[in-house]
Amino acid sequence: MNKISFGISILDSILKEGYPKQSLVLLVGEGGIGKSVFLMLIAKHRLELGEPVLFVCLDNDPLAIIESFKSFGFEVDKYTEKNLLGFIDCYSFKVSAIYRKNLSYVLGIADPKNLNQLAKTIVEAMSRLSVGKGGCLLLDSLNEIFLYNDLTRVSDFLKEVRYIVIRHYGASFFATIHVGLSKWEELRSMIEHLADGVIEFRFEPSLSEAGVSVRQVRVKKMRAVPHDSNWYSFHITKEGIVPLKVKIRVSGEIQEKRDDDKS
Numbered sequence: 001m002n003k004i005s006f007g008i009s010i011l012d013s014i015l016k017e018g019y020p021k022q023s024l025v026l027l028v029g030e031g032g033i034g035k036s037v038f039l040m041l042i043a044k045h046r047l048e049l050g051e052p053v054l055f056v057c058l059d060n061d062p063l064a065i066i067e068s069f070k071s072f073g074f075e076v077d078k079y080t081e082k083n084l085l086g087f088i089d090c091y092s093f094k095v096s097a098i099y100r101k102n103l104s105y106v107l108g109i110a111d112p113k114n115l116n117q118l119a120k121t122i123v124e125a126m127s128r129l130s131v132g133k134g135g136c137l138l139l140d141s142l143n144e145i146f147l148y149n150d151l152t153r154v155s156d157f158l159k160e161v162r163y164i165v166i167r168h169y170g171a172s173f174f175a176t177i178h179v180g181l182s183k184w185e186e187l188r189s190m191i192e193h194l195a196d197g198v199i200e201f202r203f204e205p206s207l208s209e210a211g212v213s214v215r216q217v218r219v220k221k222m223r224a225v226p227h228d229s230n231w232y233s234f235h236i237t238k239e240g241i242v243p244l245k246v247k248i249r250v251s252g253e254i255q256e257k258r259d260d261d262k263s
């Protein structure tokens with residue numbers, strides 16, 4: 001099976017063999033935890049390997065994503081110019097065309113209410129980007145689709161796009177899910193069982209209680225790859241994702257909380 005690394009040290013040390021290239025992987029966690037940052041770094045790695053990347057943006061417009069890439073010092077212009085990085089804009093579809101910037105790397109504009117149109121736009125854009133030599137599709141986030149469509153429809157859409165992306169184009173498919181509201185739990189449990197991989201994020205709960213926010217990530221599942229499911233701490237800097245060792249003071253003593261602790 002063809003496997004590939006994430007290019008993010010914290011995930012590469014958990015998944016030493018990498019992840020199967022042809023898979024649907026979900027990034028699940030509450031808002032602000034870092035899902036979009038991980039998605040961008042996954043894209044960066046695949047672009048640097050010379051593979052095409054198609055970004056379906058629902059939470060933000062393409063220009064904002066380009067700016068986020070640049071905020072990590074990643075100059076993406078050469079990839080958009082080479083037609084290796086493209087976007088489907090599902091954010092500014094409501095805005096009249098006269099206000100919309102005409103950006104060459106926006107390969108389609110789609111309304112997330114119309115999932116047949118969105119699936120068609122994705123497939124057309126993938127053929128324009130010549131995805132097939134690998135590459136990946138990134139969708140951020142599924143919640144926006146769930147806002148306008150019932151769960152069965154979201155699930156059918158995902159199965160259809162997944163089949164085409166993975167089986168026809170041989171690409172990877174990453175999607176994010178925000179959790180936190182009870183109605184989103186339904187989305188999460190329905191979609192998680194469809195996925196080949198689930199990467200979960202949280203703020204470390206005992207430290208959160210004390211008012212300290214420490215971001216953590218774990219690999220909950222990954223098809224055909226051995227891995228542990230422990231939580232690993234990290235922080236986000238201008239350089240990207242930096243693994244973190246957390247120390248907790250218990251009864252006056254400092255105890256190091258090892259990243260591989262199950263507690």
Ligand SMILES: Nc1ncnc2c1ncn2[C@@H]1O[C@H](COP(=O)(O)OP(=O)(O)O)[C@@H](O)[C@H]1O
Pocket residue numbers: 029030031032033034035036037038068071072236237238239
């Ligand atoms: N260029 C950057 N440099 C440092 N930190 C950043 C940068 N971009 C984003 N972040 C951090 O990432 C956090 C948001 O993560 P994000 O991936 O947008 O969350 P999510 O997608 O899970 O809602 C921000 O609150 C900020 O702390």
Ligand SMILES: [Mg+2]
Pocket residue numbers: 035036037059140
């Ligand atoms: Mg996000």
